[in-house]
Amino acid sequence: MTTAFRFDLHATDGRARTGVIHTPRGAIRTPAFMPVGTAATVKAMLPESVRATGADILLGNTYHLMLRPTAERIARLGGLHRFMGWDRPILTDSGGFQVMSLASLRKMTEEGVRFSSHIDGSKHMLSPERSMEIQRLLGSDIVMAFDECTSFPADEATARASMELSMRWARRSRDAFGDRPGHALFGIMQGSVYPDQRAESAAALRAIGFDGYAVGGLAVGEGQETMFSVLDYAPDLLPSDRPRYLMGVGKPDDIVGAVERGIDMMDCVLPSRSGRTGQAFTRRGVVNIKNARHMDDPRPLDEACTCPACRGYSRAYLHHVFRAQEIISSMLLTWHNLHYYQELMSGLRSAIAGGRLSAFVAEFHAQRAQGDIEPL
Structure with a gap:
């Protein structure tokens, strides 16, 4: 018998929540951070290595995979889990954000978006129905409704038109998704920075009915202060018995602030992209390993970290390679x-479960304020 998709809330501390999402x-x-495996890989990592970091779920990208190697090819080869060697849950985004940000010569209508591939210029159509099919x-275990990611800044009229289109597409996504036991469909709230539009969007999504709900249209250049001002009210507009997902976030302090405001799931390319550009996240902030100060430093990146980079290699070696x-x-x-x-997510979960979140957050900010260890 297929395990039903369900969310069990175990504890709260203020608005922060910890629990478990069950999937087949x-x-x-939760709170969960989802590493991004854009093209069926978390760049520079083996799937078993990603699992060893503590990840329970990965994110895959509809837009990139539909273009290369194509969803049809992946299906013939046994599906995305088998294709990429990851047997745990996968969430796929709807492709809407990438169509808006990457595709050229795109034309949006009520039907969907016609666009030219950024890879080879080939012509494609992405609609709610096609996104659900892909x-x-x-x-994927968690499917995202097809939406338009409202750009920032957007005036009220522009934001409203975008939000209302996304809500019509949400209904079509729900209808096209159908009945798929063991798989979940998440709706995406839009409405930019306008509380009344966020409330209308949330009401429309609740009326349609989804297995989980995302707060969309943030982390698109509005800055942390504005993002937090929306998160001060937006998650509470969504059903408390379903997971709440903040898309595309973020930096460690973004994550902590989002969790404090009731968010259960997040994803971001930042940890993997930063790794490839020589930036390491530590308890004491970001270390730029390219800097000359690390050239002769025999110490690890982070004395308290148990990852292979910190257990086996010096800053000097990491600088060299x-x-x-x-x-x-x-x-x-x-x-x-x-x-x-x-490790940050694990700490947040433990702190919420133990009613210690405010102390955990204070220590998190205090450590980061110290800055990196002194040069030798």
């Missing part, structure tokens, strides 16, 4: 960053 492919502990072919453009640099720094992010 395994449990997802995500079904991929076999980054400067030499060796592949191991991306591997070690990405592993470290993903480990740091998952």
Whole structure:
């Protein structure tokens, strides 16, 4: 018998929540950070290495996978889990954000978006129905409704037109998704920075009915203060018995602030992308391993970290392999960053469960304020 998708809320501390999302492919502990596997890989990582950092779920990208190698090919080869060697849950985005940000010569209508591939210029149509079909072919466990990610800044009229289109597309996504036991469909709230529009969007999504709900249209350049001002009210507009997902977030302090405001799931390319550009996230802030100060430093990136980069290698070595453009640099720094992010999530879950969140958050900010260890 297929395990039903369900969300169990275990504890709250203020507005922060901790619980478990149950899926047929395994449990997802919340708050959860989802590493991004854009093209069926978390760059520079083996799937088992991603799992070893503590990740329960990965994110795959509808837009990139529909273009290459195609959803139809992945389906013929047994689905995305088998294709990429990851047997735990996968969430796929709807493709809407990438169509808006990457595709050229795009034309949006009520039907959907016609666009030219950024890879080879080939012509494609992405609609709510096609997005649901692609995500079904991929076999993802959590499917995102097709929406338009409202750009920022947007005046009220522009934001409203965008939000209302996304709500019509949400209904079509729900209808096209159908009845798929063990798989979940999440709706996406829009409305930019306008509380009344956020409330209308949330009401429309609740009326349609989804297995989980995302807060969309943030982390699009509005800045942390504005993002937090929306999160001060937006998550509470969504059903408390369903997971709440903040898309595309973020930096460690973004994540902590979002969790404090009731968010259960997040994703971001930042830990892996930063790893490839020589940036390491540590308890004391970001370390730029490319800087000359690390050239003769025998100490690890972070004395308290248990990842392979910190257990086995010095700052001097990490500086050298980054400067030499060796592949191991991306591997070690990405592993470290993903480990740091998952350790942060584990700490948040424990603090919420123990009613210690405010102390945890205060310590988090105090450590970061110290800055990196002194040079030798």
